[in-house]
Amino acid sequence: MTEKIKKYLEEYQNVKLDIAITGESGSGKSTFVNAFRGIDNRDDRAAPTGVVETTMKPEPYPHPIYPNVTIWDLPGVGTTTFSADQYLEHVEFKKYDFFIVVSGDRFSENDVMLAQEIKRMDKKFYFVRSKIDDNLRAEKKSQRNYNEKNTLQQIRGYCLASSQVFLVSSFHLHLYDFSTIQDTMEEELSSLKKYALTLAFPNINQxxxxxxxxxxxxxxxxxxxxxxxxxxxxxxxxxxxxxxxxxxxxxxxxxxxxxxxxxxxxxxxxxxxxxxxxxxxxxxxxxxxxxxxxxxxxxxxxxxxxxxxxxxxxxxxxxxxxxxxxxxxxxxxxxxxxxxxxxxxxxxxxxxxxxxxxxxxxxx
Ligand SMILES: Nc1nc2c(ncn2[C@@H]2O[C@H](COP(=O)(O)OP(=O)(O)O)[C@@H](O)[C@H]2O)c(=O)[nH]1
Ligand SMILES: [Mg+2]
Structure with a gap:
């Protein structure tokens, strides 16, 4: 009995979860990778951020506590001459459980084409609109009748009418839509992978x-x-x-x-x-x-x-x-x-x- 239990627990502990973070250069991919892993951009285990992208291959960043969960920092879409399908082949799309397409602004044509291709390959993707804190701060300074809820609604509408977009600030994960991502992802994962996601997800709220x-x-x-x-x-x-x-x-x-x-x-x-x-x-x-x-x-x-x-x-x-x-x-x-x-x-x-x-x- 104890051997069986040990095996069962090990199966849970060893389940692999691979999350690919993609999007245009400068959109906030690497910052999102770090935030997801609960690591500050200044930490020496952090993915380098704010630098001109030179890497052409996906960089794996294992979760600091649950190394079976890996967040992959993908090369910027649009920094290559690849078409969407070539890009996916190049990053070996099969190995990821799902993709997160990050944009710091309106989603570009490249982002949308990539998402369509991900879907065609029978993989899941989520759109994340990052840097929401920046937008709200700017809006607060320029609007006399500033209202956070209305501004968020405007950004949502402006992002992409056709798909659900999660509004996120990688510096304040406990605000906006980050926690909704967890619920949405969990619905689409097997129970073993869901277990890995729940444990690896940052402690942001109740x-x-x-x-x-x-x-x-x-x-x-x-x-x-x-x-x-x-x-x-x-x-x-x-x-x-x-x-x-x-x-x-x-x-x-x-x-x-x-x-x-x-x-x-x-x-x-x-x-x-x-x-x-x-x-x-x-x-x-x-x-x-x-x-x-x-x-x-x-x-x-x-x-x-x-x-x-x-x-x-x-x-x-x-x-x-x-x-x-x-x-x-x-x-x-x-x-x-x-x-x-x-x-x-x-x-x-x-x-x-x-x-x-x-x-x-x-x-x-
Ligand atoms: N205010 C704010 N800045 C962000 C956010 N995410 C990224 N940034 C900044 O945007 C710049 C580019 O981010 P980076 O993660 O390097 O983008 P990448 O090229 O897509 O990997 C950096 O200066 C980050 O500090 C965010 O959610 N809020
Ligand atoms: Mg980067």
């Missing part, structure tokens, strides 16, 4: 973070079996055995997924100019912002058990009589409840940290 929580929640049962069924080592302070290695890895993946690990919080603090202590002050869960160690895991488990948050289903004095079966069942019930409660706590922390960072971005 919806994207909540989707991660549900993905983690749907797998709790497997980790409970893995950590309770094979546990043999008794842990001082805990009345039953659990596999600490499994839990250690799981906690780390939760923290990283919710952006509450030490490295991410430090980065967020630098980018947003909010002191780390202020971000930590948004976190209530003991694990948030901590380096996960076996000692911390045990401390956390015992304090949870002491708080009496487990369902008192069994008479624990019977454990010695009925033996391992009850002990296993008890750790099973405890862990399930514990992990659910942990996810709720981390979710709240992640939302509060995002709110704090989002608010400060608005103020800048």
């Amino acid at each position: 919806s994207s973070i909540s989707k991660k929580k549900e993905v983690f929640r749907s797998q709790i049962i497997y980790y409970v079996i893995l950590s309770a069924a094979v546990a043999v080592v008794p842990i001082p302070g805990l009345s039953f055995c659990v596999d600490l290695v499994v839990l250690d890895g799981l906690f780390k993946s939760y923290l990283i997924g919710f952006g509450l690990d030490v490295v991410t919080l430090n980065k967020l603090s630098t980018i947003s100019n909010i002191p780390l202590e202020d971000l930590m002050a948004e976190c209530k869960c003991t694990l948030s912002g901590q380096e996960i160690t076996a000692t911390l895991v045990v401390k956390f488990l015992t304090s949870f058990e002491r708080m009496g948050m487990t369902t008192a289903e069994e008479d624990y004095s019977m454990i010695s009589i009925l033996g391992d079966w009850i002990a296993a069942r008890r750790s099973f019930v405890f862990l399930k409840e514990f992990l659910n409660s942990l996810l709720d706590g981390l979710f709240d922390d992640a939302i509060n940290v995002q709110k704090k960072v989002g608010i400060s971005k608005e103020e800048q």
Whole structure:
């Protein structure tokens, strides 16, 4: 059983997702690639931006946390003498799960022809209109009766009448249509690929973070079996055995997924100019912002058990009589409840940290 579960979880963890970012030169492709990966343009892992495009081949940028997800920065449409079909052959269109066609202005004839060709090749594409923040800022300065909603509506109409266009600012993913892209893409992906997209998608708002929580929640049962069924080592302070290695890895993946690990919080603090202590002050869960160690895991488990948050289903004095079966069942019930409660706590922390960072971005 545990072997089967491990294989099943590995299948999910290893599923590949390849997203191609294309569009005219200067449209904001590379900035979008970085934003999607949650990486600042100035980061040394970032795709170079604002430079004259010289690359003629697709550049792969693996997601920093989930390297099975790759965002591909494609050569600029129109920088080559290729026709749309030649361009697609050249970039090996077959290997991508879908295309995002970025434009910083009106979609050009090249963009539209490319999209038609992508469709003809039986691949999906999405139109993204980037630099919305720039347009709104300019409009705000020049219009006496400025109204954001009306301006967005105007840009939408002006972009492309025939297709859905997502209005995005790569510097403010939590605004405008970026989160709608996630919902739309998810509808068209298989469940395995959808899983990869949900985890790799940046934590921009309640919806994207909540989707991660549900993905983690749907797998709790497997980790409970893995950590309770094979546990043999008794842990001082805990009345039953659990596999600490499994839990250690799981906690780390939760923290990283919710952006509450030490490295991410430090980065967020630098980018947003909010002191780390202020971000930590948004976190209530003991694990948030901590380096996960076996000692911390045990401390956390015992304090949870002491708080009496487990369902008192069994008479624990019977454990010695009925033996391992009850002990296993008890750790099973405890862990399930514990992990659910942990996810709720981390979710709240992640939302509060995002709110704090989002608010400060608005103020800048
Ligand atoms: N304000 C704003 N500037 C952007 C946005 N996306 C890209 N840019 C800027 O547009 C310029 C070209 O972007 P880049 O990503 O290099 O375009 P590429 O040639 O298509 O890869 C750079 O100076 C970026 O900083 C955006 O969403 N908002
Ligand atoms: Mg570029």
